[in-house]
Amino acid sequence: xxxxxxxxxxxxxxxxxxxxxxxxxxxxxxxxxxxxxxxxxxxxxxxxxxxxxxxxxxxxxxxxxxxxxxxxxxxxxxxxxxxxxxxxxxxxxxxxxxxxxxxxxxxxxxxxx
Amino acid sequence: xxxxxxxxxxxxxxxxxxxxxxxxxxxxxxxxxxxxxxxxxxxxxxxxxxxxxxxxxxxxxxxxxxxxxxxxxxxxxxxxxxxxxxxxxxxxxxxxxxxxxxxxxxxxxxxxxxxxxxxxxxxxxxxxxxxxxxxxxxxxxxxxxxxxxxxxxxxxxxxxxxxxxxxxxxxxxxxxxxxxxxxxxxxxxxxxxxxxxxxxxxxxxxxxxxxxxxxxxxxxxxxxxxxxxxxxxxxxxxxxxxxxxxxxxxxxxxxxxxxxxxxxxxxxxxxxxxxxxxxxxxxxxxxxxxxxxxxxxxxxxxxxxxxxxxxxxxxxxxxxxxxxxxxxxxxxxxxxxxxxxxxxxxxxxxxxxxxxxxxxxxxxxxxxxxxxxxxxxxxxxxxxxxxxxxxxxxxxxxxxxxxxxxxxxxxxxxxxxxxxxxxxxxxxxxxxxxxxxxxxxxxxxxxxxxxxxxxxxxxxxxxxxxxxxxxxxxxxxxxxxxxxxxxxxxxxx
Numbered sequence: 001x002x003x004x005x006x007x008x009x010x011x012x013x014x015x016x017x018x019x020x021x022x023x024x025x026x027x028x029x030x031x032x033x034x035x036x037x038x039x040x041x042x043x044x045x046x047x048x049x050x051x052x053x054x055x056x057x058x059x060x061x062x063x064x065x066x067x068x069x070x071x072x073x074x075x076x077x078x079x080x081x082x083x084x085x086x087x088x089x090x091x092x093x094x095x096x097x098x099x100x101x102x103x104x105x106x107x108x109x110x111x112x113x
Numbered sequence: 114x115x116x117x118x119x120x121x122x123x124x125x126x127x128x129x130x131x132x133x134x135x136x137x138x139x140x141x142x143x144x145x146x147x148x149x150x151x152x153x154x155x156x157x158x159x160x161x162x163x164x165x166x167x168x169x170x171x172x173x174x175x176x177x178x179x180x181x182x183x184x185x186x187x188x189x190x191x192x193x194x195x196x197x198x199x200x201x202x203x204x205x206x207x208x209x210x211x212x213x214x215x216x217x218x219x220x221x222x223x224x225x226x227x228x229x230x231x232x233x234x235x236x237x238x239x240x241x242x243x244x245x246x247x248x249x250x251x252x253x254x255x256x257x258x259x260x261x262x263x264x265x266x267x268x269x270x271x272x273x274x275x276x277x278x279x280x281x282x283x284x285x286x287x288x289x290x291x292x293x294x295x296x297x298x299x300x301x302x303x304x305x306x307x308x309x310x311x312x313x314x315x316x317x318x319x320x321x322x323x324x325x326x327x328x329x330x331x332x333x334x335x336x337x338x339x340x341x342x343x344x345x346x347x348x349x350x351x352x353x354x355x356x357x358x359x360x361x362x363x364x365x366x367x368x369x370x371x372x373x374x375x376x377x378x379x380x381x382x383x384x385x386x387x388x389x390x391x392x393x394x395x396x397x398x399x400x401x402x403x404x405x406x407x408x409x410x411x412x413x414x415x416x417x418x419x420x421x422x423x424x425x426x427x428x429x430x431x432x433x434x435x436x437x438x439x440x441x442x443x444x445x446x447x448x449x450x451x452x453x454x455x456x457x458x459x460x461x462x463x464x465x466x467x468x469x470x471x472x473x474x475x476x477x478x479x480x481x482x483x484x485x486x487x488x489x490x491x492x493x494x495x496x497x498x499x500x501x502x503x504x505x506x507x508x509x510x511x512x513x514x515x516x517x518x519x520x521x522x523x524x525x526x527x528x529x530x531x532x533x534x535x536x537x538x539x540x541x542x543x544x545x546x547x548x549x550x551x552x553x554x555x556x557x558x559x560x561x562x563x564x565x566x567x568x569x570x571x572x573x574x575x576x577x578x579x580x581x582x583x584x585x586x587x588x589x590x591x592x593x594x595x596x597x598x599x600x601x602x603x604x605x606x
Contacts, residue, residue, distance in 0.1 A: 032281070086257060098270065
């Protein structure tokens with residue numbers, strides 16, 4: 001199961017890198033979304049995908065899945081939500097002010113100022 | 114008091130929350146943030162004194178025993194860095210009263226400023242690797258806002274790049290923590306160190322070490338991961354730039370210092386050699402930038418990269434002497450970079466441009482500014498009685514003793530180029546024929562020059578009183594050379 005997940009996460013990272021190297025700002029942001037998906041799935045996978053009950057004590061199971069990676073993911077998810085929403089608003093604002101979403105035209109040279 | 118080491122984090126945090134409600138009252142905001150920073154500084158100094166007297170302070174949050182809860186650890190290194198960061202923050206804050214402008218002040222500038230300090234002090238104090246990630250994010254998120262606040266075109270453009278780079282490096286940080294967790298099964302830094310030494314650092318841990326180097330190298334701007342820094346740091350106004358230049362990259366450097374002395378010290382032939390080579394290349398890349406540009410801001414920005422290289426070279430040598438030198442130089446560099454960026458901010462305010470070819474003869478109308486800048490330049494280059502000397506001396510000495518002649522020679526050479534690059538600003542900007550427009554535009558710079566002069570006075574004291582400071586710094590490097598001290602303090606029975 002972990003091997004399958006590793007391959008899937010690898011595909012997510014590949015797509016994220018491909019999208020982040022493109023010219024359009026919106027594609028780059030979609031790329032960061034895929035990157036954080038990959039990272040979160042990686043925490044889950046690296047914590048181990050052994051069979052066990054959900055980590056609620058009321059279940060009275062013999063074994064539970066590891067609760068730490070889930071807590072880490074939850075933290076990482078809300079952080080990346082915050083950053084992504086800021087990034088999206090920044091992209092919107094930059095589109096209004098600079099009038100472009102092409103990263104090639106956002107170089108810091110004299111002619112672009 | 115057991116909660117002492119949390120005060121430098123909690124005071125700015127509560128101040129920031131309080132300031133959110135006061136955005137309309139600029140004067141109140143200024144007073145509240147100044148008083149709270151004075152409180153932060155005094156608690157940091159008390160912490161420094163306590164660590165000096167009684168050794169490493171630890172605090173298990175929620176009274177959970179060490180590997181299971183989050184532990185805050187304040188050893189001498191982090192106490193020193195917290196104190197330095199708080200003092201620099203106060204100077205940047207006082208500088209921003211005159212320079213930042215009411216438009217920004219009304220839109221949560223001081224609140225975000227305090228949140229930045231929360232992130233920095235937290236990152237220096239934490240003893241948990243995932244908590245370090247969270248404090249990194251607190252710091253980065255505030256730095257995004259500070260970079261873009263005001264919303265001019267250059268700020269919008271550069272913060273897109275800055276955010277993208279940091280989103281990628283944060284994802285890499287999460288990935289690296291996931292790998293480390295799957296190998297050692299712990300997040301507490303002392304516990305991770307114990308477990309790595311039990312398995313004698315197999316190949317996978319070395320890979321994780323290099324991944325950490327990439328993550329923290331992206332934050333701390335080492336070669337070849339420094340490409341984002343010159344553009345991004347060029348955008349924000351002077352006090353924000355001074356906070357960034359003095360503190361943000363140094364958090365990355367601190368994290369390299371911590372992980373490479375606490376976790377990955379078993380295979381230094383591989384990991385520390387890579388670090389050494391990258392450090393030398395970082396110095397060279399910084400030198401090329403610093404002598405190439407005729408822009409006041411760009412020159413100092415590339416000097417950050419040189420300093421990061423010098424410090425990481427000291428880390429890569431891994432002897433007691435070179436680590437002491439690195440800590441010495443780290444604190445010197447934080448103070449000096451803040452002072453220089455504040456001075457550069459004043460110069461650009463007076464001249465109305467940062468292009469060095471268009472500035473000349475400032476010394477006729479601003480003699481105090483000129484001589485302060487001159488002393489700051491000498492101090493940055495490491496002229497003996499001033500602050501940069503002892504750190505570099507120890508780093509070079511450590512390098513020669515470990516037969517790393519090339520690296521040590523590059524560190525020595527770098528001083529020459531640093532001196533050239535800042536004296537270029539002094540000779541071209543302050544000497545020469547005074548510009549005509551300077552005569553009537555006597556910019557009111559008293560309030561702005563005071564914090565810079567104060568920082569410089571600290572730097573001079575730091576250089577002259579290095580005998581006194583040494584007892585603190587050598588206590589910091591004791592922990593770095595002997596991780597058992599750190600581990601025993603955290604995982605005490």
